[in-house]
Amino acid sequence: MDVSYYPGCSLSGTARDYGESVEAVSGTLGVALKELPDWNCCGSSSAHVTNDELSVALAARNLEIADKIGKDVAVPCAMCYSRLKVAEKALLAGREIEGISHKYEGSIHVKHLVDFFWENVGEQAILEKVKKPLEGLNPVCYYGCLITRPPEITDAVNPEDPQSMDNILKTLGANVKNWSYKTDCCGGSLILTLPEIAHKLIQKLLDMSQEAGADCIVAACPMCHSNLDGWQKEISQETGRKYDIPIFYFTELMGLAFGDASVKKWLHRHGTDPIPFLHEKELL
């Protein structure tokens, strides 16, 4: 199966663990990711607060490239996904965007990678590749804000209680816990500017995952992941409570269940070391 792929700026940098695991599990599943040629930054969280025109045009250029190729686009980052969908809706509504001459008619679909894996690749294909079921792992799935909100943009059927990541993790054999914080905000857009505020939101999610009986959190976005994973030491110092909760990308856990040899290399890049936890669970 071929799909166009828009990795976004983080996947070769701060989210290299995500990028590498996405490529590895796609390979295992027989999905050929075709990176869009010469894609540009989607505008991320900065263009839309600064200049409307810029934010739509930057994302629209990537859609133009994808539409000419004619294949659906899989997007691993929630922020990029959201910006591409905003541009898609604007183009479909007939908005004229300077610099974008191509007529976009919506014959391709933009999908977040977690939905692409669940809806397009599917349960059977994933199940067939599971060599080592994730028995004894009790994760909660964290989707964050932008994979599902707002539904007029994302086309999410159930924006407050999405299921695709939960379903994938269940297929891998994990004992997925339910919680009502799946789509609560982690404060990712504020982490560098108003860190003390963002830390409060992160702490809430960490606490609530524990209350739900989970022993780890699974994410599907480089911003959510680095936010939950990268500041636990600081939050422990600020609050006097010890936080040491493993945060995984869903693709890392797919790789683990598929018996991928590179898993340790990805996990080694995390801020909160999940390797002792997986040893304890006898999953690594």
Add this chain to the structure above:
Amino acid sequence: MVASLPESIVPDSSFRKQVERLSGRRVSACFQCEKCTNGCPLTFAMDIPPHKLIRLAHLGLKDTVLNSDTIWVCASCETCTTRCPNGIDIAHIMDILRQVSQREGIRASKKDVPVFHSTFIASMKRWGRVHEMEMAAMYTLKSAGLKGLMAQSKLGLEMFKKGKIKLLPYRLRPNSQVRNIFKNAGRKG
């Protein structure tokens, strides 16, 4: 801290019209149900809760709105927009308010937020994609000075060891279509 409001307000429709034109949504449709505020995860750090901000924009209290903490504390989580029974895209209105505030040269109550965004956009403009290391270093230098940059470099080194830092940008110059997009947007913005 909750912002103090003037005792009597003389409604002025010009600001409402500006916001409605730029956002394409009618703030006057708001019936103050407070659903936006009740679902907002950031109200604890705001001086004016979202439903009040919408009403103040409706009434034309431009200075109060554009000087609020709220517009910079909002994390763009889209909860309010998803839940508003009147289809008001509050998160987008927050964007519009931030844009107007920057264009009119108002000093942001949370000054680092627009500094971050302009640094991010500069990196995008320079390379076509964001070069995270350069962007984070430039932002720290602008917001916390050289001392802040030195303090941050420890974290940078740790990330470098974990292979999370790319030293070179992806290309030396963005493609001409991307350069044009920046030019057009700058002219209109």
